Amino acid sequence: MPRSYPIEKTRNIGIIAHIDAGKTTVSERVLFYTGVSHKIGEVHEGDTVMDWMEQERERGITITSAATTAFWIPTYAGRLTSPHPSLEKEGKTSPHPSLEKEGKTSPHPSLDGSTALTTGKEGKTDGDQRRKEYEHRINLIDTPGHIDFTVEVKRSLRVLDGAVVVFDGVAGVEPQSETNWHYADEYKVPRVCFINKLDRMGASFDKSFSSILERLTPNAVAIQLPIGLESEFQGVVDLLQEKAFEFQGEHGERVVEIPIPEAMQAEVVQKRHELVEKIAEQDDQLLEHYLGGEAIALPDLRRVLRKAVIANTLVPVMCGSALKNKGVQLMLDAVVEYLPSPLDVPPIKATDPKTGAEIARPADDNQPFTALAFKVATDPYVGALTYFRNYAGILKRGSYIVNVNKDQQERVSRIVRMHANQREEVDEIYAGEIAALVGLKNTTTGDTLCDPAAPLLLERITFPEPVIGIRIEPKTKVDLEKMSAALHRLMDEDPTFRVAGDPETGETIISGMGELHLEIIVDRMKREFGVEANVGRPQVAYKETINGQAEAEGKYIRQTGGRGQYGHAWLRVKSLPRRSGFVFVNAIKGGSIPNEFIPPVEKGVREALTNGILAHYPMVDLEVTLFDGSYHEVDSSEAAFKIAGSMAFKEACQHANPSILEPIMNVQVLAPQDFLGEVTGDLNSKRGQIQGMSDRGTVKVIDAHVPLAEMFGYATQIRSMTQGRGSFTMEFDHYEVVPKSIETQIIDGRKK
Ligand SMILES: Nc1nc2c(ncn2[C@@H]2O[C@H](COP(=O)(O)OP(=O)(O)OP(=O)(O)O)[C@@H](O)[C@H]2O)c(=O)[nH]1
Ligand SMILES: [Mg+2]
Numbered sequence: 001m002p003r004s005y006p007i008e009k010t011r012n013i014g015i016i017a018h019i020d021a022g023k024t025t026v027s028e029r030v031l032f033y034t035g036v037s038h039k040i041g042e043v044h045e046g047d048t049v050m051d052w053m054e055q056e057r058e059r060g061i062t063i064t065s066a067a068t069t070a071f072w073i074p075t076y077a078g079r080l081t082s083p084h085p086s087l088e089k090e091g092k093t094s095p096h097p098s099l100e101k102e103g104k105t106s107p108h109p110s111l112d113g114s115t116a117l118t119t120g121k122e123g124k125t126d127g128d129q130r131r132k133e134y135e136h137r138i139n140l141i142d143t144p145g146h147i148d149f150t151v152e153v154k155r156s157l158r159v160l161d162g163a164v165v166v167f168d169g170v171a172g173v174e175p176q177s178e179t180n181w182h183y184a185d186e187y188k189v190p191r192v193c194f195i196n197k198l199d200r201m202g203a204s205f206d207k208s209f210s211s212i213l214e215r216l217t218p219n220a221v222a223i224q225l226p227i228g229l230e231s232e233f234q235g236v237v238d239l240l241q242e243k244a245f246e247f248q249g250e251h252g253e254r255v256v257e258i259p260i261p262e263a264m265q266a267e268v269v270q271k272r273h274e275l276v277e278k279i280a281e282q283d284d285q286l287l288e289h290y291l292g293g294e295a296i297a298l299p300d301l302r303r304v305l306r307k308a309v310i311a312n313t314l315v316p317v318m319c320g321s322a323l324k325n326k327g328v329q330l331m332l333d334a335v336v337e338y339l340p341s342p343l344d345v346p347p348i349k350a351t352d353p354k355t356g357a358e359i360a361r362p363a364d365d366n367q368p369f370t371a372l373a374f375k376v377a378t379d380p381y382v383g384a385l386t387y388f389r390n391y392a393g394i395l396k397r398g399s400y401i402v403n404v405n406k407d408q409q410e411r412v413s414r415i416v417r418m419h420a421n422q423r424e425e426v427d428e429i430y431a432g433e434i435a436a437l438v439g440l441k442n443t444t445t446g447d448t449l450c451d452p453a454a455p456l457l458l459e460r461i462t463f464p465e466p467v468i469g470i471r472i473e474p475k476t477k478v479d480l481e482k483m484s485a486a487l488h489r490l491m492d493e494d495p496t497f498r499v500a501g502d503p504e505t506g507e508t509i510i511s512g513m514g515e516l517h518l519e520i521i522v523d524r525m526k527r528e529f530g531v532e533a534n535v536g537r538p539q540v541a542y543k544e545t546i547n548g549q550a551e552a553e554g555k556y557i558r559q560t561g562g563r564g565q566y567g568h569a570w571l572r573v574k575s576l577p578r579r580s581g582f583v584f585v586n587a588i589k590g591g592s593i594p595n596e597f598i599p600p601v602e603k604g605v606r607e608a609l610t611n612g613i614l615a616h617y618p619m620v621d622l623e624v625t626l627f628d629g630s631y632h633e634v635d636s637s638e639a640a641f642k643i644a645g646s647m648a649f650k651e652a653c654q655h656a657n658p659s660i661l662e663p664i665m666n667v668q669v670l671a672p673q674d675f676l677g678e679v680t681g682d683l684n685s686k687r688g689q690i691q692g693m694s695d696r697g698t699v700k701v702i703d704a705h706v707p708l709a710e711m712f713g714y715a716t717q718i719r720s721m722t723q724g725r726g727s728f729t730m731e732f733d734h735y736e737v738v739p740k741s742i743e744t745q746i747i748d749g750r751k752k
Pocket of ligand 2: 051062
């Protein structure tokens with residue numbers, strides 16, 4: 001079967017932002033204007049398509065990223081009137097009527113039959129023609145903004161080709177805008193910006209735009225200007241077209257051109273001039289024309305801007321108000337116009353699992369199938385759902401694939417395209433698409449799935465380490481039996497969630513990114529798996545390390561009749577810089593320990609690492625060198641060397657200046673000026689270090705590094721300290737050695 005949709009007309013994009021900037025509100029408009037939904041879902045009414053989880057709807061926040069597919073014909077292609085009249089006819093049951101009933105030939109109901117295209121009678125042919133020429137498939141992922149669910153942003157950006165970064169027009173750049181921006185930088189994801197909420201009191205396009213320039217990138221360029229602000233916010237001026245638009249109809253569904261307001265004309269000329277200059281600088285030929293005083297044609301400007309966006313040298317900035325239904329259609333135009341198709345990004349790089357050679361696989365249907373599993377979810381109806389990005393080749397139902405990381409073959413029994421929590425069964429998936437597999441058994445996040453005849457390894461996704469833990473205890477014996485299975489299922493889904501046993505007490509400790517993260521996990525365990533549990537208070541996920549160097553030997557020798565035990569190893573331990581993890585070096589010369597007993601020594605060390613010498617926290621940032629030892633012809637065994645390795649390691653660490661590491665958080669507090677003294681004094685008393693202070697309107701913004709241990713309950717404290725007017729966000733920054741006095745308290749606490 002040939003491919004149903006041209007790859008160059010596909011856009012895989014994510015919506016990313018700080019919490020509450022309006023990502024889901026924007027996404028719901030996208031679904032409406034593209035005809036996927038017949039009604040706009042609202043976050044505050046708990047009836048959104050994209051935030052479908054109960055917990056999301058109750059809390060009005062996104063927790064898990066949701067994917068969907070929509071089709072879009074840019075407004076400039078003449079689709080300026082009634083975008084989808086046919087939806088009325090289709091009935092309101094299925095959220096994707098067009099996909100279900102009409103098959104793949106007619107994904108866009110609005111363009112069929114008696115559509116209200118401006119041309120009128122010849123609607124059908126005109127519509128078909130227009131669709132062929134202009135329609136694009138947008139695969140869209142709405143991500144959460146809360147730092148606790150950052151995993152969802154990271155893994156989405158890893159597989160997406162472009163992103164829309166949404167900003168709150170009052171706050172401008174916020175902490176998670178920065179974090180997510182840096183993730184996008186890391187994966188070189190081209191972006192467009194959307195300054196949202198311009199209807200709010202205190203909204204400012206200029207200030208928000210400046211904050212993007214100052215804090216995110218000097219390459220940002222305004223391609224729009226707002227007409228009016230706050231309650232007067234009316235529409236936008238498109239600078240390249242030099243046209244003004246407003247959004248008419250009950251849901252702003254009609255994009256209507258209006259005259260540029262008299263008062264804005266001088267500004268529009270000037271801002272357009274600045275924009276054209278920035279674009280011209282991106283292309284030698286254009287620059288020559290520009291410097292020669294020639295007018296540059298719109299298609300040329302668009303072409304060069306597109307090239308620059310894809311190369312990450314320019315970032316267009318737009319504006320609007322999703323809640324008030326303004327500007328979203330033009331944002332979609334920009335997605336089509338400026339963000340890359342899978343063909344526009346470099347071919348995915350992979351390594352040959354046998355030779356280690358680097359291989360690039362282009363986004364081509366004729367290449368062997370190559371995909372990355374970026375998310376595993378449990379669906380109540382079909383079980384395990386493995387989301388994947390198909391980088392190359394075609395995946396067909398009924399075929400076999402290999403999970404290269406696990407070296408296991410699996411049969412492809414069902415392929416689905418996801419629309420939030422709804423599934424659309426498909427027979428095949430082409431290069432450049434995003435879809436999910438049902439029923440894969442052993443695939444976890446970050447695994448590479450390939451044609452068994454041509455296996456390759458794609459780079460895995462790295463995730464932040466959990467910093468907060470809580471003890472969890474099943475309520476009844478029945479819960480006890482189900483709890484471990486439930487926790488392991490949840491752990492399979494979420495690479496930032498860990499389950500561990502406390503070796504001291506035998507209790508279970510779950511750890512994750514923050515209090516909210518763990519609260520949601522416990523809640524999901526109850527609702528989805530029927531497991532009730534009591535939880536303790538949140539505690540810091542400390543780590544241990546060493547700060548010096550030492551050598552020690554471990555001898556495990558038992559020779560009491562019969563066959564004995566003999567393991568003997570000399571180890572050197574040495575501290576490494578933060579975030580180095582663990583390195584094992586084998587420096588045995590002359591066979592003082594035979595090769596077969598070296599892996600057991602390493603294994604013994606690795607086991608000891610999980611249970612640090614001061615307070616049983618995991619040990620990190622150290623190098624262990626095995627440099628000497630001895631063996632016995634008869635009595636030596638793997639088990640004996642494992643124990644010897646572990647003994648030597650613990651002994652050496654005792655002499656290498658061990659210490660406990662604690663997570664230090666990047667905290668940003670917003671508080672009115674009047675409370676500044678109290679807030680900073682309190683941060684100091686929490687061992688915090690103020691990193692900077694700035695103004696945001698009448699509000700002070702305080703950035704500080706504070707140990708996580710001091711931050712529990714801060715949400716309540718900041719409210720009472722500021723009469724409810726202050727707020728804060730925090731995210732993990734780095735690990736630091738705890739002061740000795742506190743180290744003693746931590747060790748005593750663990751002994752109790
Ligand atoms: N005034 C105004 N409010 C908006 C606008 N867009 C969204 N909101 C409101 O802001 C709140 C948060 O919107 P969401 O769409 O849930 O924001 P989000 O970015 O998806 O939030 P998370 O997914 O939790 O990070 C909701 O109450 C929205 O109704 C807007 O343009 N203007
Ligand atoms: Mg959301």
